[in-house]
Amino acid sequence: MNELLQVYLSAWPTVWAMDTARYLVGATLMATILAVFWRTGLARRKLQARDPNPGQKRREILGSLRTAFIFSLLGAIVAVGDHQGWITIYKGFSQAGPLYLVLSLALMLVAHDTYFYWIHRAMHHRRLFTLFHRTHHLSRTPTPWAAYSFAVPEAMVHGAFVPLFLLFVPMHGLGLLAFGIVQILRNVMGHAGAEVHSAAFGPGRWLGWNNTTTHHDLHHEAGRYNYGLYFRFWDKLMGTEHPDYRRKFEAIVSPAAAAPASIGVGSAIARAIAGSVLVGGLFLAADPVRADDGPVGRWAAPGVAAIVELAPCSGAASLCGTIRWLWQATDDKGRPRLDSQNADTALRTRPLVGLSILSGLTRTTNGGWEGRIYNPEDGQTYRATLSRAGTDALSIEGCVLFICQKQVWRSVSVLQAALR
Numbered sequence: 001m002n003e004l005l006q007v008y009l010s011a012w013p014t015v016w017a018m019d020t021a022r023y024l025v026g027a028t029l030m031a032t033i034l035a036v037f038w039r040t041g042l043a044r045r046k047l048q049a050r051d052p053n054p055g056q057k058r059r060e061i062l063g064s065l066r067t068a069f070i071f072s073l074l075g076a077i078v079a080v081g082d083h084q085g086w087i088t089i090y091k092g093f094s095q096a097g098p099l100y101l102v103l104s105l106a107l108m109l110v111a112h113d114t115y116f117y118w119i120h121r122a123m124h125h126r127r128l129f130t131l132f133h134r135t136h137h138l139s140r141t142p143t144p145w146a147a148y149s150f151a152v153p154e155a156m157v158h159g160a161f162v163p164l165f166l167l168f169v170p171m172h173g174l175g176l177l178a179f180g181i182v183q184i185l186r187n188v189m190g191h192a193g194a195e196v197h198s199a200a201f202g203p204g205r206w207l208g209w210n211n212t213t214t215h216h217d218l219h220h221e222a223g224r225y226n227y228g229l230y231f232r233f234w235d236k237l238m239g240t241e242h243p244d245y246r247r248k249f250e251a252i253v254s255p256a257a258a259a260p261a262s263i264g265v266g267s268a269i270a271r272a273i274a275g276s277v278l279v280g281g282l283f284l285a286a287d288p289v290r291a292d293d294g295p296v297g298r299w300a301a302p303g304v305a306a307i308v309e310l311a312p313c314s315g316a317a318s319l320c321g322t323i324r325w326l327w328q329a330t331d332d333k334g335r336p337r338l339d340s341q342n343a344d345t346a347l348r349t350r351p352l353v354g355l356s357i358l359s360g361l362t363r364t365t366n367g368g369w370e371g372r373i374y375n376p377e378d379g380q381t382y383r384a385t386l387s388r389a390g391t392d393a394l395s396i397e398g399c400v401l402f403i404c405q406k407q408v409w410r411s412v413s414v415l416q417a418a419l420r
């Protein structure tokens with residue numbers, strides 16, 4: 001026992017120094033890249049209009065240093081396991097060659113992504129969120145310093161991965177080092193706040209199976225989507241990828257986004273006029289509904305309380321619905337209405353306009369559509385079924401257990417016709 005403690009204590013300072021240095025070097029590197037290339041391109045790739053809160057960086061750094069400490073407490077157990085023969089860490093290539101190193105590293109990354117996806121999704125459950133994950137989501141507009149900004153319980157769950165994985169899979173020492181480097185680099189890239197990936201990382205492109213800054217930034221901004229760490233596999237498979245991901249990534253890396261942002265006053269006014277025409281036009285020049293595409297297009301909820309756009313979710317054969325317009329878009333004080341009833345407190349500052357409320361709608365055998373509907377009035381998500389009620393109406397049924405509520409939405413083309 002004494003010997004084990006000695007092994008542990010002699011390994012710990014090195015593990016702690018490496019975990020801390022890994023974070024500081026990774027985050028500093030990303031912050032430096034952002035600072036150097038901000039004016040020459042990255043400013044135009046900023047993902048959110050809002051800026052990080054004052055004092056946020058300090059909180060993120062302190063939280064991350066605490067996490068590195070917790071990682072080292074768990075990581076030093078690896079040295080004990082190695083000493084006792086519970087796990088195997090290869091040194092040199094006599095027992096397992098370079099090919100094994102590469103394959104085991106790939107396996108470790110896939111396993112970590114899987115572990116992260118499910119743990120992360122579970123931590124978003126309302127009973128676990130406050131204790132485990134709220135600290136990380138205090139950064140709604142993350143910076144690279146947020147990479148390890150976790151509450152102590154969350155840090156312990158993440159730090160357990162490496163010792164657990166090594167119980168099952170022997171690794172090269174170099175493979176472990178590479179894992180540590182890839183992990184922090186992907187992490188600081190995800191929290192960069194401006195898209196640092198090239199267009200080749202776009203969905204459908206050759207590196208599109210990887211996550212991007214847009215992907216994880218949308219998680220911080222919208223919460224209910226994009227739980228993966230390195231890859232998009234699990235989010236695609238489980239239908240939790242943000243419906244707007246593809247559109248947003250492509251828009252941010254497109255040459256148009258990279259065009260000079262400096263606009264004169266004249267063109268600013270022209271843009272403002274074009275903008276207001278566009279906004280006014282949402283109501284009048286709405287997309288026609290194509291029968292063969294299902295209920296794609298804009299729909300008005302009863303009393304024209306809201307206009308919801310149904311469109312294909314990004315990269316998926318399902319439909320998603322987004323609030324595009326609200327009769328009452330502001331509260332009594334003239335502020336935009338927010339998703340204030342959300343169970344996830346981190347999401348309560350999201351504006352209702354632009355909120356995705358219908359997701360994963362797929363065709364049913366009887367010609368209708370089935371998916372999920374989020375009701376901002378009570379902050380709950382329900383099972384939803386949609387069916388056509390004639391050519392210009394849509395019947396929406398949201399069900400909790402056996403209680404179902406029905407609404408009929410009207411195609412905006414009916415409203416257009418009435419205005420003629």
Ligand SMILES: [Zn+2]
Pocket residue numbers: 120124133137219
């Ligand atoms: Zn999260």
Ligand SMILES: [Zn+2]
Pocket residue numbers: 136142191216220
């Ligand atoms: Zn994050």
